[in-house]
Amino acid sequence: MSDKDSLTKIASDRIRGQILDGTLKPGERLVEDRLSVELGVSRVPVREALLGLSREGLVRLEPRRGASVAEVTPKIVDELVEVRALLEGLNARLAARRHDPEIVALLRDTLKRGNAAAKDGSPEMLSRLNAEFHERLTEASRNSVLADTMRSLRERTSLAFALNSRPRARDDWQEHAGILAAVIAGDEELAALLATRHVHNAAVAFAKAHAETDQAAD
Amino acid sequence: MSDKDSLTKIASDRIRGQILDGTLKPGERLVEDRLSVELGVSRVPVREALLGLSREGLVRLEPRRGASVAEVTPKIVDELVEVRALLEGLNARLAARRHDPEIVALLRDTLKRGNAAAKDGSPEMLSRLNAEFHERLTEASRNSVLADTMRSLRERTSLAFALNSRPRARDDWQEHAGILAAVIAGDEELAALLATRHVHNAAVAFAKAHAETDQAAD
């Protein structure tokens, strides 16, 4: 199975995973030689993986200086949120227009598990289910260009936001439920509005939590 | 000057240029060996260039089958237009919010030359100026995430639309003037509306011209 994938893809997935789960921290240098030894492949697939990840915005590539995990400044976060909120809105609107029963069923399934996890799931589980909900919602719009663009933006925001707190998780899934209901009802306007607001809400919640943490650290 | 760029970047720019100006046609295979001989570099930079271009959507990469110039199907065009129209709208809105005098001056300059070229410029000149106007408009919003996303989408649409007819060029620049006026006035709503509509209009104009050509070919 995974033997059939190219080493470049394996390396790319491994590195991306380690960046997203925090094993590799923002700013950390990604030396090709070290990674190639760690992953048991030569430098060529590692280089190609890093090149791809830099296009996704997860890795910063400086000529003759090498690669490092992208640092996400507050300004970049604002920009990401602004763009992503708009696209999530469009996506939800299109999903509501189609409201494909098959994908709706999948979304219902994710929603159910997400609600359960919001009560007593691990943070990792919550993060995974959150990604799954948005991934499936993205498929529901049947626009591959939009899907590709959003996937990249989502990864970068999740890089910035790390893990959410439990209280926010409950709100998260309540908002997810609202979006899904609008999609099922075919209410394009409402779906778009809720999805856009959902992104902004998550950003605000994170900013607030972050500010408190910073204050506590003082 | 260009000696200082990496061979990967040189190869990437060359290939991109040939795709966008039509030297390389959609569907055409891009064999690494042939390109490396043509460009006078080894296969490694060529591979890395192709990888990058595939991320931009200009090149299609199939495992073990190699690269080819991306074919842009009508469905993909619709998807591109839908997303790009929305983002151009957001971009124009942000540009209007800032209405930075420095960038407005640059836009005025491009607009002036564009209007002149719409009367008696070559199609290549028109295409270049069109790209320049949108490029500068994109900078006016001061959102790098948005800029990166839009650049990629613009290249792919220009790949699909090729060169516009002269009558359309005149409308094009009239619409550009309208957008710029709204930006200068700081009228966010109007700027967004006009920019969104501009993308749709261009798509409709192209579809109409294309339909006529097809009919003539029968």
Added chain:
DNA sequence: CTCCTATGGATCGTATACAATCTAGGAAGA
């Protein structure tokens, strides 16, 4: 005549090797 199969060339994926450049750290001089 059609379909299947074997074989060779074309092409990609990966490893290894070398050249170019950068960075860190110490020695020498002010």
Added chain:
DNA sequence: TCTTCCTAGATTGTATACGATCCATAGGAG
């Protein structure tokens, strides 16, 4: 002590080499 310059090691950029896979074509069986 501070600054500057230089050297050695580390790291990236590129070239070359080889094995793996794909594809077209020719030849034989039905």
